[in-house]
Amino acid sequence: MKKLINATDDVVVEALEGMERAHTSLKVVYDPKYVVRADAPVAGKVGIVSGGGSGHEPMHGGFVGMGMLDAACPGEVFTSPTPDQMLEATKAVDGGAGVLHIVKNYTGDVLNFEMAAELAAADGIDVEAVVIDDDVAVQDSSFTAGRRGVGATVLAEKICGAAAEAGRDLAAVKELCERVNANGRSMGMALPSCTVPAAGKPTFELGDDEMEIGIGIHGEPGRERRPVASAAEVAKMLVEPILADLPYSEGEKALVFVNSMGGTPLIELYIIYNEVAKILAEHGVEIARNLIGPYIPSLEMQGCSITMLKLDDEMTELWDATVSTPALRWGA
């Protein structure tokens, strides 16, 4: 295993130390671990907390900041964070207007966020939760009942973060998050796997000419293994199941997010984006916004995922609103 790390046990904490040293807009708490806006809690603002296993950076710590998350709870690599992390993060960001938990649909994450919400409620904090389950590839998976939560999470965090920043109340921010989830769909694929530091070997093995379509962000099995295909064919294999699951009428608008699984370079993402744009043009779908890059990767796994969000005017306006985080920044 070749990685730029010290001890495998120290990967998460040392990366957090690096984040804290790099970004003065953030504060890192180490026991229990969470990343929080340095100005938290923001009085009168709905707080937004997310979290999940590490190894998907910048998700979620890189999305903490003005206009997006108030706090993020990192678990060990590909491992759910614990309820005490979520509880302490929730307390830290409660500005009196309640706290929304945005939770990717993995069983450990869901159960632990539920427990944290109960404990926070017992402390008198108003907590709501939305579970993101946008991955159309498979129903149920290695760590998930129902569909997995993937790329739509990034979009929900941005859009809901903007709504909270604009002063909307907890019920409104929660409704918006549910709407993003209801209108978001994703599907991913992998070429080679990645290696979790503590495991020391690839999460799964693919043959020299194989790819896996419908892969999860922890290497969970997808729909099929098949010979490596062209970018045009891969784009089609990802976009068509998304459109089959949530059809678009002529003229409807989408935000298209082409994500690198980590080890796929930007030049290839633009080739995939080009193919996706051609397919969507054939379907009469207008790409109104886009996001291209490694925003929810799986360590150094090669491959990509595509997320489509059917946009309405409100979501578009909130997407465009000022954001200032380490990984997404505009208008600030």
Add this chain to the structure above:
Amino acid sequence: MKKLINATDDVVVEALEGMERAHTSLKVVYDPKYVVRADAPVAGKVGIVSGGGSGHEPMHGGFVGMGMLDAACPGEVFTSPTPDQMLEATKAVDGGAGVLHIVKNYTGDVLNFEMAAELAAADGIDVEAVVIDDDVAVQDSSFTAGRRGVGATVLAEKICGAAAEAGRDLAAVKELCERVNANGRSMGMALPSCTVPAAGKPTFELGDDEMEIGIGIHGEPGRERRPVASAAEVAKMLVEPILADLPYSEGEKALVFVNSMGGTPLIELYIIYNEVAKILAEHGVEIARNLIGPYIPSLEMQGCSITMLKLDDEMTELWDATVSTPALRWGA
């Protein structure tokens, strides 16, 4: 070879098509190939043009936009662009105040930019050039006489782009670019290599437990191959030659740029940044600004590079100025 491409011959042009579809602030010209601000030429503003082999995205096309480059000329993967690309890009961005070429020190790039400058001058355009040669690893290399140009190029493009946007004249922007180069130093390393699409096999081979210190961004040989070391040791092997080459006095300020060679994930970059920050604290160097991410990668190569720029107040202010490009954006 597993890549998300169609035909190897179409990689660059299809990625450009994807960029053009994704970013309405840019225009792509295909014959000869260059990426240009949609609003070019900006009357009265110094134009800034860079370029080089593809495979290092977002460099340079992702840095085209308000506050950074006016145009970028992409060659084939790891291959210099041609003089006609540079000439046409220069003409397209000439707003009457002259054009600066920012050139990474690779022999092909330097010769071709020189020829383009002569042709542009014959057309009555005032052209100046600065060659970036910040890589301390080796003197002379596979494609270079002198030192290679690497990470400081990103910083020069940002800082000079801000100066041009602020209305400085060609002589001032050139002087500033020379100053950034004189104060910038870099060194990189690789774990596994990358594979150029047209070659179809890794650029170089490293043993299962080997890394190469001082690698170039095209896989050019570095200083030494040695067993894989810890992040702390790697950081030291990269920072110490930089400091030996350009010593810092107690209290001097640096911009520290930790770059992924492509396949190294962000969690590892933060671990490296953490180690770099500790080393620099011991030397009394203040990290005033930082940049962390894959801004000058080498396709999917794993590894990292470190660039340090000794900052003065003017460079700091220009670094902070508004920029709006696909890859670097703030204040806009």
